[in-house]
Amino acid sequence: MIVVTGATGNVGRSLVQALATAGERVTAVSRTASQVPQGVTHRQVDLSEPESLKPVLDGADALFLLVAGQDPQGILEVAKAGGVGRVVLLSSQGAGTRPEAYAHPRAFEDALQQASADWTILRPGGFHSNAFAWAQTVRSQRMIATPFGDVALPSIDPSDIAEVAAAVLREDTHAGHTYELTGPAPITPRQRAAVIGEALGAPVRFVEQSRAEARAQMLQFMPEPVVEGTLAILGEPMPAEQEVSPHVEQILGRAPRTFAAWAARNIAAFR
Numbered sequence: 001m002i003v004v005t006g007a008t009g010n011v012g013r014s015l016v017q018a019l020a021t022a023g024e025r026v027t028a029v030s031r032t033a034s035q036v037p038q039g040v041t042h043r044q045v046d047l048s049e050p051e052s053l054k055p056v057l058d059g060a061d062a063l064f065l066l067v068a069g070q071d072p073q074g075i076l077e078v079a080k081a082g083g084v085g086r087v088v089l090l091s092s093q094g095a096g097t098r099p100e101a102y103a104h105p106r107a108f109e110d111a112l113q114q115a116s117a118d119w120t121i122l123r124p125g126g127f128h129s130n131a132f133a134w135a136q137t138v139r140s141q142r143m144i145a146t147p148f149g150d151v152a153l154p155s156i157d158p159s160d161i162a163e164v165a166a167a168v169l170r171e172d173t174h175a176g177h178t179y180e181l182t183g184p185a186p187i188t189p190r191q192r193a194a195v196i197g198e199a200l201g202a203p204v205r206f207v208e209q210s211r212a213e214a215r216a217q218m219l220q221f222m223p224e225p226v227v228e229g230t231l232a233i234l235g236e237p238m239p240a241e242q243e244v245s246p247h248v249e250q251i252l253g254r255a256p257r258t259f260a261a262w263a264a265r266n267i268a269a270f271r
Contacts, residue, residue: 001024001025001026001027001035001060001061001062001103002019002024002025002026002027002060002061002062002064002169002170002177003006003026003027003029003056003057003060003062003064003084004016004019004026004027004029004064004190005027005029005030005045005047005063005065005066005068006029006030006063006064006066006090007028007030007036007042007252008030008032008036009066010035010127010129010141010158011090011158011162011165012028012030012064012066012162012170013162014114014159014162015064015162015165015166016028016036016037017038017071017162018040018162018163018166019036019166019169020037020038020040021037021169021213022166022231024170025041026040026041027041027042027043027056027060028040028042028043029042029043029044029056030042030045030055031044031045031047032044032045035100035141037208041214043055043056044096046069046185047066047068047069047075048068048069048070049070050069050071050074050077050078051070051074052081052263053075053082053098054077054078055080055082056096057079057081057082057083057084058083059082059083060082060083060084060085061083061085061086062080062084062085062086062087062088063084063086063087063088064088064090064165064169065087065088065089065090065108065112066077067089067090067091067092067104067105067108070113072107072108072111073092073111076111076112076115076116077115079184080116081117081129082250083146085118086116086118086119086120086167086169086175087112087116087118087119088119088120088121088122088167088169088174089108089109089112089119089120089121089122089170090122090124090161091105091106091108091109091121091122091123092105092123092124092249093123093125093180093233093241094229094230095109095123096123096147096178096180097104097233097238097240097241097242098229098232098233100225101225101226101228101230101231101232102225102226102227102229103225104226109121109178114161117140117175118175119175119176119208120168120174120176120177120178121173121177121179121211122161122164122165122168122179122181123178123179123180123181124156124161124180124181124182124192125153125154125155125156125180125181125182125233125241126153126156126157126233127156127157127182128155128156128157128158128257128259128262128263129158129262129266130155130265131192131259131262131263132256132269134146134193134196134270135270136215136235137271138196138200138204140240141205141271142202142204142205143194143204143205143206143207144189144192144193144206144207145206145207145208145209145213146189146208146209146214147189147208147209147210147214147231147235147258148189148211148234148235149188149190149208149212150188150189150190151188151189151205151234151235151237152182152186152187152188152191152195152235152242153186153187153233153234153237153241153242154182154183154184154185154186154187154242154243154244154245155182155183155187155259156181156183156248156254157183157257157259157262158255158263159257160181160183160248160252160256160257161181162246163164163250164179164181164248164251167251167252168230168251170240172209172241173174174251179245179246179247179251180245181245181247181256182244182245182248182250182256183244183256183257183258183259184244184255184256184257184258185244185258186242186244187259189206190206190208192263193205193206194206195259195263195271196263196267197262199263199267199270200270200271211235214231214234215227215228215231218230218231230231243250259269
């Protein structure tokens with residue numbers, strides 16, 4: 001059995017579906033009630049309370065773990081006690097490039113490497129789906145406002161992350177590996193706005209925010225260290241943060257999906 005935490009999220013929902021389609025026995029875990037594919041068991045659990053995972057993980061073979069809660073050691077101890085052999089952690093690119101700003105995911109990585117022999121870490125960069133944050137202003141004003149309009153980063157489709165995770169959970173050749181996950185090419189915010197406009201069949205105006213404006217907006221829903229780290233990546237990325245990783249193609253045998261493909265698939269959110 002494979003247990004998937006964060007089963008209602010952008011990655012988790014697609015991962016549960018991929019595993020179920022492959023014929024795996026899956027338990028989907030989330031904090032709130034959720035619809036799941038036929039044949040999948042759902043359990044409502046909060047990762048901030050590791051003990052609540054005991055009945056879910058008992059007898060599980062593998063665990064897909066989000067960076068959630070403040071006690072990675074506690075979660076991993078419960079997993080080990082339940083007989084979980086394989087743990088795949090969804091971390092963040094920043095845990096590798098900017099560990100001080102991304103201390104939370106880095107703490108999960110360190111705990112996992114110490115607690116399990118069969119671990120794999122996935123480090124995606126920015127998600128294509130971060131563009132959903134622009135949906136309201138695109139619908140109401142045909143406008144996107146964001147900083148650093150001409151800085152290009154290779155964001156990734158969450159569905160590709162899910163397919164990589166499904167492969168890593170099902171195969172026995174990934175133990176001890178850390179995979180950097182990116183899209184097929186860097187793309188700027190200004191270019192993403194144009195792509196959304198093309199998919200809509202209507203121009204979308206791009207407005208470049210100042211760093212201060214973006215910071216104030218992000219502080220409404222993100223901790224300050226993560227805001228600072230994120231703005232640093234968006235505005236002054238390191239070479240490693242702009243590099244296209246080969247890992248998606250190596251694992252899946254195909255190139256990662258483009259932002260244009262993601263936008264076309266999700267354009268209803270912007271209409």
